[in-house]
Amino acid sequence: MFAIFAAVSVGGIFAISAASKWAKPRAAAAAVERYGLVPKPLVRPVAAALLLTETALAAVLLLGGAVPVSATRGALAVAAVLYLTFALVVAWGRARNQAIPCGCLGDVVELRLGWPAVALNAGAAVCSAIAAVTLGADTASTTAWIAVYQCAALTAIVFWLALYAASVRGLLGQDLNRRAVS
8 A cells, every 4th residue: 555655656746847847847957957966068858767767757646557567577676766766865965065956856945955855765776676666466465565665655745845945945036035125
């Protein structure tokens, strides 16, 4: 049950992210460029590869039973690697004190580089990996299921706290900007 919920959740997150990046592909390329990890000539191809990967993952994971279990497991494994990569890149940017949006969900949510974004991506990587391993398993130990649900709960809590922090920061920033203009 968890694996199916995780697959749909991860697919939904990638669908939102990909839709935002399809709507503004230049902003997606700018997000890749801001990190300074990719040589300038490769920024657009890397951004395009990320966009296509997120789109493909969303499609496979949201189709659920319409695709073979092995395809869903593979997509969850790729999602785990991608989320782990995102966590490492965001941590690297944070360690360098870069004050830039993470680009995690395109323009849907403007999360700044920070430990909540690292935790969100790392938690999503762990949940995706657990779902890839447990998807289609007939039985699992009680301890394993408790760990899975704790992982899902922790990821959900970190995700919502990060969104809340971003929205509060955005509201406070807008309020301060209005006062400065007036």
